Amino acid sequence: MLASEFKRRRRELMRMMGPGSIAILPTAPLLIRNRDVHYPYRPDSDFFYLTGFPEPEAVCVLIPGRKQAEYILFNRERDPNKEQWDGARAGQEGACELYGADDSFPIGDLDDILPGMLEQSEQVYYAMGCNADLDKRLSEWINRIRYESRSGQQGPMGIIALDHYLHEMRLYKSRAELKVMRQAAHISANAHKKVMQACKPGVWEYQLEAEFVRECVHQGAKAQAYPPIVGAGANACTLHYIDNKDQVEDQQLLLIDAGCEVECYASDITRTYPVNGRFSEPQRQLYELVLAAQHAAIEKVKPGNHWNDPHDAAVRTISRGLLKLGLLKGSLASVIKEEKYKAFFPHRTGHWIGMDVHDVGDYKVDGTWRLLEPGMVLTIEPGIYVPTGSKGVAKKWWNIGIRIEDDVLVTKEGHEVLTKETPKSVEEIEAIMAKPHAD
Numbered sequence: 289m290l291a292s293e294f295k296r297r298r299r300e301l302m303r304m305m306g307p308g309s310i311a312i313l314p315t316a317p318l319l320i321r322n323r324d325v326h327y328p329y330r331p332d333s334d335f336f337y338l339t340g341f342p343e344p345e346a347v348c349v350l351i352p353g354r355k356q357a358e359y360i361l362f363n364r365e366r367d368p369n370k371e372q373w374d375g376a377r378a379g380q381e382g383a384c385e386l387y388g389a390d391d392s393f394p395i396g397d398l399d400d401i402l403p404g405m406l407e408q409s410e411q412v413y414y415a416m417g418c419n420a421d422l423d424k425r426l427s428e429w430i431n432r433i434r435y436e437s438r439s440g441q442q443g444p445m446g447i448i449a450l451d452h453y454l455h456e457m458r459l460y461k462s463r464a465e466l467k468v469m470r471q472a473a474h475i476s477a478n479a480h481k482k483v484m485q486a487c488k489p490g491v492w493e494y495q496l497e498a499e500f501v502r503e504c505v506h507q508g509a510k511a512q513a514y515p516p517i518v519g520a521g522a523n524a525c526t527l528h529y530i531d532n533k534d535q536v537e538d539q540q541l542l543l544i545d546a547g548c549e550v551e552c553y554a555s556d557i558t559r560t561y562p563v564n565g566r567f568s569e570p571q572r573q574l575y576e577l578v579l580a581a582q583h584a585a586i587e588k589v590k591p592g593n594h595w596n597d598p599h600d601a602a603v604r605t606i607s608r609g610l611l612k613l614g615l616l617k618g619s620l621a622s623v624i625k626e627e628k629y630k631a632f633f634p635h636r637t638g639h640w641i642g643m644d645v646h647d648v649g650d651y652k653v654d655g656t657w658r659l660l661e662p663g664m665v666l667t668i669e670p671g672i673y674v675p676t677g678s679k680g681v682a683k684k685w686w687n688i689g690i691r692i693e694d695d696v697l698v699t700k701e702g703h704e705v706l707t708k709e710t711p712k713s714v715e716e717i718e719a720i721m722a723k724p725h726a727d
Contacts, residue, residue: 574688
């Protein structure tokens with residue numbers, strides 16, 4: 289993503305903040321996996337959204353209207369010895385030349401320099417509760433400034449929740465963001481196709497996970513947006529099953545919920561299909577019901593409809609279908625009103641998606657569902673799950689777990705399914721699974 293995209297975002301945030309204010313954003317810390325080994329590093333989403341800076345141990349400071357520099361980055365100094373072990377660092381010159389900072393200081397100088405910047409500010413924009421160490425230091429700096437105010441130094445009057453402003457900005461995706469999200473969707477779609485072709489009785493869930501991850505990495509997406517869910521049979525009825533440890537068997541359905549991440553932007557796709565490549569009649573009946581519910585929900589994704597409209601459409605379709613198939617009893621109105629459908633469809637139909645797979649953004653505004661607007665991206669993912677022993681349900685339905693999920697952009701005219709390359713009709717799935725797997 290171009291540096292101009294991050295600059296545009298900083299400029300927009302500073303416009304909202306106004307003069308006399310300061311914003312402070314730390315990135316995510318390195319996390320220890322075991323002893324002196326770290327987990328693969330990923331920057332904090334809010335921090336990266338404004339800076340594009342990929343290194344740990346960094347703090348972004350924005351001061352609108354400041355003559356010397358409006359965007360200041362505190363980051364690690366160059367260190368040839370450490371860089372020999374852990375790789376190159378941007379340093380202070382790189383922070384300015386490569387990442388657009390107006391000025392840069394060593395992160396070790398934060399305590400010496402940042403309090404002086406705070407003294408000149410009336411309002412502090414900061415997300416409390418996200419970084420305990422910086423929370424404490426910021427409180428100490430402000431308290432010290434206030435204590436010294438008797439000498440004429442005014443200092444900050446209060447702290448304003450920065451995440452509220454940033455998360456509203458992040459809810460609306462720009463052209464640059466959508467380009468990256470389409471790339472992530474394309475790579476994940478190809479990976480899902482590979483898994484479909486690799487799936488057969490006798491393979492292990494972790495082998496299918498490896499097939500997905502391998503294809504993503506092969507296409508340049510080294511990170512997964514979340515731990516892949518690969519569950520066959522009864523495991524498909526566990527919504528967030530991530531053990532991926534069992535051998536798949538003939539006559540089972542396989543549910544795979546997986547998506548890669550590109551430049552910190554997520555994709556999120558779920559597909560369900562028969563291990564042996566052919567749906568049984570009960571599997572087909574429930575699968576086509578979930579697919580019909582997804583189509584009904586996607587049709588409700590358009591400007592002017594509210595957030596809950598797709599969910600309502602999915603609930604009505606699934607409830608009607610389960611009544612017809614005999615899994616539920618009663619009237620359609622009573623099933624919906626009493627939420628009897630939740631025995632088989634316990635989750636909601638979607639969530640925002642962007643830099644975080646469950647992305648930021650309010651679902652309600654002033655107590656009412658927010659209206660969908662162009663630039664928003666959400667998932668649509670209805671499902672039906674019938675665990676073994678489901679009361680009053682014929683055994684032919686047991687251990688069928690189905691979810692179908694796509695990423696959907698709200699456009700001016702209606703919607704665009706970003707993940708449409710991933711096969712999901714019965715005919716498409718059976719056709720691709722009939723093709724030999726290319727090792």
